Amino acid sequence: MKKYLVRILAVIVLITSIAVMTGWVLDIAALKSILPQWVTMKFSTALSFFFGGVILYSLDKSFRDEAGFSEVLLPISSLIILLLMISLLASVLFGISTGIEDLFVKEAQGAVATAAPGQPSIGTMFSFILIALTGITVMTKSPRIYLYTSISGWLVVTMGALALLGYMLGIPVLYYAIEGMSSAMAVHTAILFLLIGIGLVLLGKTESVTENATESVAESVAEEIPTEKPTLRVLKINY
Numbered sequence: 001m002k003k004y005l006v007r008i009l010a011v012i013v014l015i016t017s018i019a020v021m022t023g024w025v026l027d028i029a030a031l032k033s034i035l036p037q038w039v040t041m042k043f044s045t046a047l048s049f050f051f052g053g054v055i056l057y058s059l060d061k062s063f064r065d066e067a068g069f070s071e072v073l074l075p076i077s078s079l080i081i082l083l084l085m086i087s088l089l090a091s092v093l094f095g096i097s098t099g100i101e102d103l104f105v106k107e108a109q110g111a112v113a114t115a116a117p118g119q120p121s122i123g124t125m126f127s128f129i130l131i132a133l134t135g136i137t138v139m140t141k142s143p144r145i146y147l148y149t150s151i152s153g154w155l156v157v158t159m160g161a162l163a164l165l166g167y168m169l170g171i172p173v174l175y176y177a178i179e180g181m182s183s184a185m186a187v188h189t190a191i192l193f194l195l196i197g198i199g200l201v202l203l204g205k206t207e208s209v210t211e212n213a214t215e216s217v218a219e220s221v222a223e224e225i226p227t228e229k230p231t232l233r234v235l236k237i238n239y
Contacts, residue, residue, distance in 0.1 A: 020032060039111070153203070
């Protein structure tokens with residue numbers, strides 16, 4: 001069970017993202033925002049979570065030397081998320097419309113805690129950019145990939161946890177709600193970031209697990225190798 005925990009987290013993220021996208025297509029409010037008075041998870045966010053789940057699943061296979069088709073899915077998913085989120089971030093920073101916000105579905109004006117229809121929170125954008133960059137970093141085969149993955153995981157966990165804390169304490173800025181600039185991060189968005197972040201942190205610990213396993217195998221092999229004790233041969237010389 002522990003061995004497949006990261007993959008289970010990835011599947012949960014994938015299923016939830018598909019459910020939210022279905023909610024947008026079929027106009028099911030409960031799937032989009034859970035409760036009517038809560039902010040919606042934007043369609044672009046749900047789509048990015050789908051690829052985020054693919055990244056998490058692919059990273060787990062890659063870290064366990066079971067890459068296979070994941071070597072193709074990882075770069076594609078990472079680049080799609082980067083394209084979406086950098087475009088959305090540019091629209092916020094420069095006040096321009098990129099069309100990404102309503103490329104797939106159009107959100108009505110005046111949506112709850114939404115700076116612009118279809119626009120996710122700034123916290124959402126930065127979290128997804130971190131996730132995508134982690135996927136790209138792993139492809140470089142850097143010797144520090146475990147460290148980078150762990151750091152990214154903790155940052156993503158922090159972003160999601162801050163949003164949930166903001167909702168509990170009633171502090172809008174913690175869930176990234178800045179009037180006229182940033183939409184609020186949806187509750188289920190924050191929860192999914194927690195799951196992905198935890199998955200990345202667990203992957204960051206894969207190195208120590210692998211090293212321990214390697215050391216155990218090496219010790220077992222060493223114990224099984226017979227050692228010959230040097231023998232002293234005495235030559236008897238007859239006179």
